[in-house]
Amino acid sequence: MAVGGTMSDKLKLLLLAANSVDTLDSRATDEIQAIDRAIQAAPFRERFDIQKEPALRVADIGPLVLKHNPDLLHISGHSRETEGLVLDSELRHVAKVQCSKLKDVLLSAGSKLQLVFFGFCHSAECAKETSARIDFVLGIEGEIPVKSSLAFNPAFYAALASGHSIQEAVDYGRSIVGLKKLHRARAIVLHVGEGADPTKRLIKSTTRADELKSDLEQLVHAAGSERDWSNLRKAIDCGALVISQQETEVDNQKEYTFTENSGIFHTDLRGDVYRRVREVLQPTPPGIAPPFRPSVFVGREDALKKIRQLLTVQRSANQENITVIHGLPGVGKTSLVSAIGHDPEIARSFKEGILWVSLEQKPNLITEIARWGRALGSEEILKAPTVNDATAQLAALLKTRQMLLIVDDVWETEHAAPFAGAAGDQCSLMITTRLPMVVDGITTDQTRTYNLPVLTEEFALMVLRILVPDVVAENERDCLKLVQDLERLPLALHVAAGLLRREARLGWGVSELIEKIRKGTELIDKAAPKDRIGKDGVIPSVASLLNRSTDVLDEQTRECFIYLGAFAPKPAAFDLEALKMVWQVDDPKPIVRRLVGHGLLEPVGRRFQMHRILVDHAKSLCTDD
Template structure:
């Protein structure tokens, strides 16, 4: 990096630090939200880094700051701010992304001129498109090992699909992302790298396919090329390559079809909260991998990493809390962030523990920053759950809500009990829909369970009459 670029980086980091201060966040609070170490954040804000921070990290920082404030007008406190900041942060992000790309190209050119070999694709710090990784990834050693084995086996013959499914917030995307950045595994099983796409509503399928073509270094397709034409290009290019294809957050099996482009050396992994999607895509029931909840010890360790002082001084209450939250990673992460903030502010945590056990505070809280939406806003936990219930017809949604009023803990219902709650002779059709939507889970012998977080959501829907 030349002197001019170095000066630009120092100015940029100073402006980024000012944005944190305007949001009213301490360095420690921001580090906790981003699940990074405080020294890492400090080095970034004070420009003690050898290269520009990644696009994903800049976006995560601004997302965390935006959750505290609305976009601000361009400050008038100096030439640096005038040059680097724009009243529309989306425009700013666009400019930063372009600038960062230019710096990366300059850095690669310098490396090549010095005769150094370019790092292999599998050595990249973060494959493009993969969500930012959580440093609080615990309790999944067995699952990671089983998925590696499945994918490696798939890569030895005709391409097979593995569908990871589970409750909302159980960590499907996180597990998939951990696989994508596992250098040892990827270098061994898929030396040609990882291609990642997220298709929650199917609106970006063509753009994602074009992105895969670009990442593979293929010629740019013609403007207006259809998804079918892009799929053909990818299928031809991947015929003799060994690539791991990951399609995340699938709600419609039709959205996966264009991405099923790998040859015999490739494997494809999809994540979905919907059992009906998993069954539609999997060639065999064995190709569906149900991702379960954390163990009690893993859930407590996750809470400890997020709120160490709280768990140290209130271990019994903390253990009871993860039990109340039924060891769901999303719920534990949000609870840990809230407890950590209260502890850092010097407030007593008794009230917060009670509110978290009751559930209202948890539903209203912002999700972890790695769940940020495409518009760089952080949804609430409840908004993430509504993605499932908003797709139900009103009658089925009300039946789901009524279950919340009658749920114990753990929430378990048999067919007869649900028929009584709903006042119907045959509850099976509605049960089928709720199971297909991942809102009920069969537990055997005609019984079905509902996770505690979904019970809280059901009660909230009932209060609203929805």
């Protein structure tokens, strides 16, 4: 059984790429690969049987359509207004095929075609004619920039493979073109045959919620295949499916909410099913596991890939096996290492498990080292007189062990030293910190550091869409501006979503609030997201999370940081000359160095940038002081 449906009702999608020697670029092949990847990441990918034919020649068109007899056909390539689609013919000669001739071949060879996408320029008229016989036909009016179709096409198919209707998929594709600030999204036109309904879903389902729910239940009870689980994992990794941990008690049964496909709907999952799904998707390793990653965790596929590589591929006895992840407060470092800590691939590489610790700003190192010792079976370390003794004892325990060591939230280089010192040859150590100066203190090997970026605009908007779907649906444009103004920081997005949810629950419009959050320092004094609950059981405010970075500054540097809040342009970037003026100093470099070291300014080219949340923090410190 497969997530999203049974194998029998698959839709066959034939992707044809016409790369001609005449046009000398491989855009068409790139495009069909991108479409394939987009579908693979969508929740109903199992419903698609994808056939790719990357080097289409004119003589192949008919035979390929006959052979595959597809339900959906996409043709990607170049075309010229008067000559038609440019293809190779036999003997690598160039052939030009008028769309009308192509249409005749398709109509006679394809008996099941429901949808055809002529993904080349000047094809709209031909699409219109074709729609007299085929229900849904897309074509391109005039010309479209390559980048725009590369944005539209994968998005269109991803939406179809997420269970959307054809019209919704077209709208979604266009919105992605807009989001990427590309042009001519409206050049792609959908022609609908008489009597056909573009609001119909290609993926047949009663309600997607019920279907996914029953799929998950079947997966659990019928012990789904590795491939099914891996598809489910992919859907979760790309944010198409969210299983949240908010428990509600119904008839003594715990139920969990899950949200499918970017927050289009929510439903509940029985407790035992949820726990089993989580156990397989996020196995708990032996040792001390980090917390589970947050239920909403999107846009980190690349980061996860990179970190997995650093932790596994490049391990060798003579090399320092340290990986350092750094980034802004609230960018998602802890969430990322939590995901790594429960990653099945990582579990296979570190069979003896994981040791995890989150350090305070002033940690009791012996206690923390002793906790690891206890997990390895020794009660002795707590009695160690010095950190060095404790480190030596831990080193003896780790010497031959193959474990992943995770030290989250390091504030001083020396705090990482015992863990680095104790790591055996077969261990990998992963450290996170907000502070570039700590990164420099730990390793000089740039290839072993990873600067975790803020989310892309697309994923940042997805976070809002998952957290407050109705608000985003009604205020798409404003929410996009909000995401841009908050500079795509996960922490800020969650806090903003919380405010929007509260307002929406009261039945009020939210556009005023969106504007207030965009323009003001609205978020700073608000509570951080619930998953930021401290060891003391208290949820800190955003300000207190940020204070951790600014309280450790010396008085002059802190003052200079606060001044930046008052003088920050939008977006906040300063060159040295501007900093000299703001701070009224002859040489701003020493202060810049300290602020950069603390992760409060970031060098970009010849300028220094300050994240919006830090600007807000500086502004609020200015009024406090």
